[in-house]
Amino acid sequence: MASLHLLRDIERVREIVAVLLKYRFDELLEQIEAPATWLRRLAPAVKGPYTLWQRIRMAAEELGPTFVKAAQLLSTRPDVLPRELIEEFQRLRDQVTPLPFEQLEPELERSLGLPPDQIFAEFNRTPVASGSLGQIYRARLAKEDVIVAVKIQRPDLQQEVAADFEIMAWFAERIHQAFPRLRPLDLPTVIAQLKQALLDELDFTREARNAELFNTLNQEPDQVFAPKVFRDYSSSRVIVMEWIEGRAISDLDLAPEQAKALATAGGRSFFAQIAVTGFFHGDPHPGNLLVTPDGRLCFIDWGLAGQLTRQMRFHLIDLFSACQEQDAEKVTHIAIQMGRGTHRIDRVRLEKQVVAVLFKYQQTLTRMQELGHLIFELIYVFGSNGINVARDYTLLARAVISIEQSARQMDPQFNLAGVGEPYVRQLSWERWNPWKILRHSAEDIRERLVTLAEIPQDMQRLLHRIEDGHVAVRLDHQNIDRLGNQIGHAFNRLSVAVIIAALIVGSSLVITTGVEPKLFGYPLLGVLGYVFSFGLGIYIVIGILRGK
Known part of the structure; x- marks a missing residue:
């Protein structure tokens, strides 16, 4: 029977089930024993030669912002999902119809503590961008007289996310119980981690801190930077940043020299983030990189960022070195150091799969290209063999893929390894x-x-x-119930044995008295005692043979 929180959100549950039925997941719902009342089809099933992975992605798109964001976050988990599904989830983009400003204005006023017209000299009520988490508006601060971008969270979003994740958790638990071969993935824990990651993204103070931290650590502000945050006007649901007059690199037609310089600056900045500070932008795709009129590169949207500890950076150097040497045994050893084993690891099986990955990327490794894809494949192999690595490693892999794509849009000859070599040497020197x-x-x-x-x-x-x-x-004994049962059975047998001994002794004493009545010349009471003792003895022997 569905739990109480599902009953509270029964309409949302029915929406989700209807979408799952639409995309032909009937068998899944039956195997997890979903209530029969949920299985009434409200729309015809989709037709066409769609793969399983495509149907999962299409269902996530139709289920709304929470499921889209969860799928996007899952696309950074090659230790959990197959690569085909990750590729489908990476195609997901926030496509949300903008809400009227009147629906977001109360949240803005609550955050500011004053009516917006007392803070802003100008406020354009038409959003310049709209996503699953919020909408961005252009405004001018009255006191500072500067143009700013105001990002406002969509109303009631945290409650919607919490409700959707409660339903996801219920489905994850049912799938975990119904499919034993999926249990090593521990889907309930994965869903709990996704929920926390998304709630972190909903806290806009994190995005503000990330942008500020980048500007503090940035060693080349004349080439790259992040928008300045106006903390006095920002909160967990509203963030006010400087307005960046710039264009996305995908929309620019730059001279070859300028494009090459920008690609190099972006690559150097990214390697500095990884190798020097360990703090890096988690999603530097072309849409999150703006080129300003003065030729600088601006990293925007700091909702997703990663942090590598000193030891994690050293592990990465060792991993790249082992990959270049095609040393699968060393890669296996480093993998065990990098991650946390969920069960006994078959090193031979793991090493064989690492050999296959290294062979696949043998040519690109010599040119130090496709590093992000290599890391992704290796993390998938590690995860399938019971080694869970920190999420920051997978975030880094996705970021490397994005920065290579962004840089090559500007400079097709861009070589990430060549740009990053000085930073790798610096990190090696720091280590040794x-x-x-x-x-x-x-x-x-x-x-x-x-x-x-x-x-x-x-x-x-x-x-x-x-x-x-x-x-x-405190003593915590495994199988304590079983031990208790065994002790109980032993005491029962002992008690019966004592009774048998007493009956035999008593019957023998009666036999010697010669009292009436008699059977076959012996006192009847003594004979019955022997018979009863014999029966109990047979009972104990049978119980012992059966192991009860």
């Missing part, structure tokens, strides 16, 4: 710099000495807690 190694070693020794010095105090605190009775020991 003798002075840094000595410093880190000294820090490690100091931390261990501090830990050793604290052991007596920790032991004393523990002893005090034991003396005060504040230490509890």
